[in-house]
Amino acid sequence: MSSPSPPFGDEMKAPKESGSNGPAVGESENRFGYSNLETPSSSRFMTYVNNFQRTLIKYNFEARGVQRVLPHECDTLTWRSYVQPFFLWCSINMAAQNVTLGMLGPIIFGLSFKDALLCAFFGSLIGGIGVAYIATFGPISGNRTLITARYTFGYYPAKVLVILDLVVLLGYSLIDLVIAGQILSAVSADGQMSVVVGIIVLAIIVWLITTFGIAVFNAYSSYAFLPQLIAFCVLYGVSSHNYDLQTPSVGDERTVIANRISFLGVTLAAAITWGGAAGDYFVYYPPTFPPMVLFSLTLVSLLCSFTFPYGLGIGLASAYASVPAYEAGFTKSPGALIVAGFTENTSPSDFNTGFGKFLSVVVALGLVANTAAPTYSSGIDFQVLGKSFQKVPRVIWNSVGVVIYTVCALAGRDHLAEIFTNFLALMGYWVIIWIGITLEEQFFFRSRFGFRTGIGDKDSRRGWGQTYDWSAWNDPGRLPHGIAAFVAFLVGWVGAILCMAQVWYIGPIASLLGEHGADVSLVLGS
Numbered sequence: 001m002s003s004p005s006p007p008f009g010d011e012m013k014a015p016k017e018s019g020s021n022g023p024a025v026g027e028s029e030n031r032f033g034y035s036n037l038e039t040p041s042s043s044r045f046m047t048y049v050n051n052f053q054r055t056l057i058k059y060n061f062e063a064r065g066v067q068r069v070l071p072h073e074c075d076t077l078t079w080r081s082y083v084q085p086f087f088l089w090c091s092i093n094m095a096a097q098n099v100t101l102g103m104l105g106p107i108i109f110g111l112s113f114k115d116a117l118l119c120a121f122f123g124s125l126i127g128g129i130g131v132a133y134i135a136t137f138g139p140i141s142g143n144r145t146l147i148t149a150r151y152t153f154g155y156y157p158a159k160v161l162v163i164l165d166l167v168v169l170l171g172y173s174l175i176d177l178v179i180a181g182q183i184l185s186a187v188s189a190d191g192q193m194s195v196v197v198g199i200i201v202l203a204i205i206v207w208l209i210t211t212f213g214i215a216v217f218n219a220y221s222s223y224a225f226l227p228q229l230i231a232f233c234v235l236y237g238v239s240s241h242n243y244d245l246q247t248p249s250v251g252d253e254r255t256v257i258a259n260r261i262s263f264l265g266v267t268l269a270a271a272i273t274w275g276g277a278a279g280d281y282f283v284y285y286p287p288t289f290p291p292m293v294l295f296s297l298t299l300v301s302l303l304c305s306f307t308f309p310y311g312l313g314i315g316l317a318s319a320y321a322s323v324p325a326y327e328a329g330f331t332k333s334p335g336a337l338i339v340a341g342f343t344e345n346t347s348p349s350d351f352n353t354g355f356g357k358f359l360s361v362v363v364a365l366g367l368v369a370n371t372a373a374p375t376y377s378s379g380i381d382f383q384v385l386g387k388s389f390q391k392v393p394r395v396i397w398n399s400v401g402v403v404i405y406t407v408c409a410l411a412g413r414d415h416l417a418e419i420f421t422n423f424l425a426l427m428g429y430w431v432i433i434w435i436g437i438t439l440e441e442q443f444f445f446r447s448r449f450g451f452r453t454g455i456g457d458k459d460s461r462r463g464w465g466q467t468y469d470w471s472a473w474n475d476p477g478r479l480p481h482g483i484a485a486f487v488a489f490l491v492g493w494v495g496a497i498l499c500m501a502q503v504w505y506i507g508p509i510a511s512l513l514g515e516h517g518a519d520v521s522l523v524l525g526s
Helices: 008-013 044-058 084-093 096-107 113-135 137-141 158-187 195-211 214-221 225-242 253-276 278-282 291-318 324-332 334-343 351-365 367-384 394-412 416-445 483-499
Strands: none
Touching: 084 214, 084 225, 084 291, 084 367, 096 113, 096 158, 096 253, 096 291, 096 334, 096 351, 096 367, 113 137, 113 253, 113 278, 113 291, 113 416, 137 278, 137 291, 158 195, 158 253, 158 324, 158 334, 158 351, 158 367, 158 394, 158 416, 195 214, 195 351, 195 367, 195 394, 214 278, 214 367, 225 291, 225 334, 225 351, 253 278, 253 291, 253 416, 278 367, 291 334, 324 334, 334 351, 351 367, 367 394, 416 483
């Protein structure tokens, strides 16, 4: 018979977790504390960093990195706890990036408004289910997302997933910076402000938010979606009369089907790539938070926050050939097409032109939340690479990530469409394979057991019906070897390669569909 779980208050006396670099329970100055602050540093730079982290803790900001959040360190549940996940995902995804992604349906894949919108909806739904599932591991485990991957892939093979996720997170941030730069450049008089300036401005804002940790990001994301929602509603209102709702998809029947599949794959990839970070934002939720509530809130929010801007981008792109201002805008950049949607029906001296440009700036700054989330998670992922990486504070890794994607954005600012069509689908492959393996292990190999919290109550059962000792998160000897999972992952990649359709490569199975092939790797690869 399993022993009952001790109340959270009794866990204050629990010993330090084996294999953890984190402090013993109750040792850190507050729940956002960082474990290595008491370790003397021979480096003057690290001394400055540690002093800065102590300042963060003093004012109740987050200095914690990858260390597991124990139940007594979690937030107290309030009514806001039950709406915050919905607001967070809305703030992250109600962004110009997804407007420009929706443009690819009519312009790149030649789809009609109806076809593109249906593909976007179902792509968001399927991808959102995977992300919502992974998000539930945050409260239950207290571990960051790719720490939980160690319980399937093992300590060392999981590093491959971390590297792939870093590419995804930094790549998405790169795209955000380019779009923000494009919009701000288009708003300026005759495009006098360079895209470079907009990229740097957004990068600095994001760096400031992520440096102060999850508390600041959560506070920001509670309201960040509201200006975006208002701006997008206005954009729908002033541009919807131009949308082409009649023109059918371009190509013969087989080509249209192939293009539908490919665009659905792009929108699915855009959603499901959040799976690599979904649990990071909920580790401060107590393990008593109902998993189905978090799953439902995440799924509904993702579906709404993706589909709404996708529809806007699809509508603007459907009028691309019939509205000269739209064509001129997209020829300059996808971000400029958004600005054209606000200002197309106004004269240069019209008040509405100034208001439209103001709303364009609001849309550009709305990319802050969409960039801050992957930037925050990238700092965590760097530390998941190993114990040596954990010695470097999260705030430093966040800064490194900002520098990397800012430099890449400056270099690739003229190639946004190519980055979208090639990068997004490609990076979605590994996430869906990993989620498939996680589901298989959970429901086929661990379904007869219950969760282990690993804090003195290893026999307690709760959650989705698996057995995990979450206290083993940083101990290779107590984690699985992960050989079977890694082999399955490689087999999935073989399937993905055979089924992918990219500009630079079309797999033998993908080439069987349509004139240009169809990317079916996200389905068959998993």
